Amino acid sequence: MKSVYEGGEAEIVEKKSRFIATVRPVKDEAEANAFFAEMKKKYWDARHNCSAFVIGQKQELTRSSDDGEPSGTAGRPMLDVLLKEGVTDAAVVVTRYFGGVLLGTGGLVRAYQQAVSAGLDACTLIEKQNGMRLQIRTDYNGLGKLQYLFAQEAVPVVDTQYADSVSIEIVIPLERDQAIRKAITEKTAATAAIDEIGECVFALKNGELMFFA
Incomplete structure (x- = not known):
């Protein structure tokens, strides 16, 4: 199982919307929630701060939030990337600044997943x-x-x-x-x-x- 040794940040742009992914190592749910609150405060002017985390050697504890995006288009797809990559004890927030162009359900899922992948690429992962x-x-x-x-x-x-x-x-x-x-x-x-x-x-x-x- 992979863990985040050093967190990272990455940004993608999709049809003028900015998606900023911030990844952080976390030990428990309280630490993950504190990280989410920190990101919401930092990006207070963003339209959405969607989040997900995975904790435990068997990825047994998971949570995700769409934060106002259509149900199932952000938090869960973000979580799926963490699970698929075999990452644990990690949390991610993807901040979206709306660019004025609707992406549709499929477009949102792809954008949030691509942002998480880019965020993981910016991290130092260890096994x-x-x-x-x-x-x-x-x-x-x-x-x-x-x-x-x-x-x-x-x-x-x-x-x-x-x-x-x-x-x-x-x-x-x-x-x-x-x-x-x-x-x-x-x-x-x-x-x-x-x-x-x-x-x-x-x-x-x-x-x-x-x-x-």
Whole structure:
């Protein structure tokens, strides 16, 4: 599931109407509602400030508002974009300044969805994963084999300590935990020691490893 790490803003113009999409990460419904109120205050002179949010690891909590647009032409289509893109813990407001030309039902749906897509493109998105942190202890003969394995399997390395032996801390998605442990054992002929540090939630952002509470 994707999360918004850094929010963004984008604007599209459709038949002289301006659609300004503002996307923000949110942790709960109260935070989403506060964001909606903030946007309505900022764009107090706009015709509409339509909104939607998705919260929860399984996108279980959702809300949307047409804010005066014809029913089903704004809030729900905006929400559908968030759901389809697999985004969670995010809220979006699309502000519309009416350009004097009616768009019709289909035109409104397309415009609001395009605005949300543009807003998401302006954000920094990350994909949080449930993982297991492991400490691997090996001799120097096993080091190269493990480094090759981790590179081949795209296993993030948190830290490496060099002493009489080598200690490597890695993080693995939970669904790959057993498979990677088996591969470590096979590559080192069962000479590497594997210790659990504990479960975690992590993400990669431009190759940078990030952990979350």
